[in-house]
Amino acid sequence: MFHNKQNRVSSSFCSWTSLKKYQGSSLVIAIFIIVVMSLLGAALVKILASSQQNVTFEVLGTRAYTAAQTGVQWQLAQLFPVGLMSSTEQACNDVSHVPPTIDNTSGLQGCYIINPIECNDFLHDGVRYYTITSVGQCDIDGEVTSRIIEVEARSL
Numbered sequence: 001m002f003h004n005k006q007n008r009v010s011s012s013f014c015s016w017t018s019l020k021k022y023q024g025s026s027l028v029i030a031i032f033i034i035v036v037m038s039l040l041g042a043a044l045v046k047i048l049a050s051s052q053q054n055v056t057f058e059v060l061g062t063r064a065y066t067a068a069q070t071g072v073q074w075q076l077a078q079l080f081p082v083g084l085m086s087s088t089e090q091a092c093n094d095v096s097h098v099p100p101t102i103d104n105t106s107g108l109q110g111c112y113i114i115n116p117i118e119c120n121d122f123l124h125d126g127v128r129y130y131t132i133t134s135v136g137q138c139d140i141d142g143e144v145t146s147r148i149i150e151v152e153a154r155s156l
Contacts, residue, residue, distance in 0.1 A: 060138045060145040063111050067136025068149040071099050071113035075132045076153065079119070092119035092130065099134070111138040114146075128155040 078095035099113035114135035121130045130153045137146040 056143065057145060060140060060143060061147060063108060064136040064138045064145045065147040065149070067102060067108060067111040067113055067138065068134045068147045069136070070102055070108075071117050071134030071136060072132055072149050072151045074100055074113075075117045075119055075134065076151070079130060079132075079153070080155075091128070092121045095119070108138075110140040111136060113137075130154065 075095070075097070079090045079092070081090075097116035097119060099115055099117055101112070102108050103110060103112055114137055118133040119130065121128055123129075131150065132153070133148065133150045135146055135148050137144065
C-alpha cells in the first residue's frame, strides 16, 4: 500500500509541472483575445461613423431635392397662373426667374434655390413648349449637397 501512495504523489507532481508549463500560454492567449476584441471594436466604431455620415448626406440630398422641386413648382406657377385663361400664353421672358427665399421654411434651413431658375421656351405649331431647370443646394456645417431638376411642360 505504501507503494501506491507514492505513485499518487508523483502523479500529482507531474500534473503541477504540466500546469506550470501551460501558464505562459494562457497569458499569450489572453493578450491575443484582447487585441482581437479591440480591433473588432475599432472596426465597429468606424462602420457606425461611416453609416452616420451616409445618413447625413442622404438627408441633405433630400432637402436639396425639395429645394429644387420648390423652384420648379414656383416657376410653373409663374408660367401657368391659376385663373388665367388658357388662350393667354406666358413666355419665359414675361415672368420673373428670381426664386423665393426658402431658408426660413421649416425643414429647409440652410437650403436655397440657385438664382436664376433657367427657363427656355419655343413655339411649334401654335403650342409653346417649356424647359425649366432648377438647382437646389443645402449647406449645413460645411457639408454641401445639391440636386438639379429639369421639367418639360407645354401650353394647351
